[in-house]
Amino acid sequence: MVKLDPFYLIVESFAWIERLVPLGVKLVQLRIKDKPTDELRAEIEKARDFCQAHECQLVVNDYWQLAIELNCDFVHLGQEDLADADLTAIRSAGLRIGLSTHDHAELDLALSHKPDYVALGPVYPTILKKMKWAPQGLDRLREWKAHIGDVPLVAIGGLNVDRIKGVFDHRADSAAVVTDITARDDPETRTKLWLSATRRFMS
Numbered sequence: 001m002v003k004l005d006p007f008y009l010i011v012e013s014f015a016w017i018e019r020l021v022p023l024g025v026k027l028v029q030l031r032i033k034d035k036p037t038d039e040l041r042a043e044i045e046k047a048r049d050f051c052q053a054h055e056c057q058l059v060v061n062d063y064w065q066l067a068i069e070l071n072c073d074f075v076h077l078g079q080e081d082l083a084d085a086d087l088t089a090i091r092s093a094g095l096r097i098g099l100s101t102h103d104h105a106e107l108d109l110a111l112s113h114k115p116d117y118v119a120l121g122p123v124y125p126t127i128l129k130k131m132k133w134a135p136q137g138l139d140r141l142r143e144w145k146a147h148i149g150d151v152p153l154v155a156i157g158g159l160n161v162d163r164i165k166g167v168f169d170h171r172a173d174s175a176a177v178v179t180d181i182t183a184r185d186d187p188e189t190r191t192k193l194w195l196s197a198t199r200r201f202m203s
């Protein structure tokens with residue numbers, strides 16, 4: 001079973017990776033929306049090389065064909081992405097797969113694909129994107145973990161430094177974050193705070 005770093009940073013460009021990964025980030029997702037394929041390819045390629053040089057695990061969101069083409073080793077897919085994704089091709093290329101879940105039906109479907117991690121969200125309200133699910137609350141994390149056993153559990157949605165302890169106390173293995181870092185005036189200082197606040201939850 002894959003071991004996930006407790007701090008899971010999610011960013012929308014290579015520029016963010018170049019800026020924050022050298023601070024000590026060991027798990028980062030490149031989540032780019034609405035860019036032409038050649039730009040996506042260039043961003044993923046730069047992220048792959050930079051993360052490799054910094055011993056940081058890169059997860060490519062959505063673009064599984066590009067992740068295969070560019071020899072990346074981890075993709076994240078949502079339930080809508082799953083409908084179009086060729087999981088056999090992804091696995092045959094040696095990539096690991098993280099899957100989103102928001103309710104029991106999605107969890108059952110996700111587990112049927114034997115994911116390398118399961119994400120549950122939104123744990124708290126998020127301002128990043130419009131979601132059709134109400135915030136799940138912390139107890140849901142415990143419930144998910146009891147169901148998924150050894151599969152690592154990622155908590156996502158509305159997390160901030162003050163909420164870190166709660167998600168790990170409720171059995172998350174990793175805490176994913178976007179705006180508590182990228183929307184701050186000083187993302188570097190916030191990243192360092194996240195790094196120090198999550199270290200003690202490293203398993």
Ligand SMILES: Cc1ncc(COP(=O)(O)OP(=O)(O)O)c(N)n1
Nearest residue numbers: 061076077078079100119154156176
């Ligand atoms: C770690 C993690 N969890 C959930 C998501 C959301 O994925 P998805 O539902 O496919 O939505 P988009 O991020 O693609 O808008 C994620 N990206 N990462």
Ligand SMILES: Cc1nc(C(=O)O)sc1CCOP(=O)(O)O
Nearest residue numbers: 121122126128157158177178179
């Ligand atoms: C991209 C995403 N997926 C979610 C899910 O629940 O599947 S919540 C979310 C947004 C996470 O951003 P922030 O840390 O700014 O709330």
Ligand SMILES: [Mg+2]
Nearest residue numbers: 062077078081
């Ligand atoms: Mg997606």
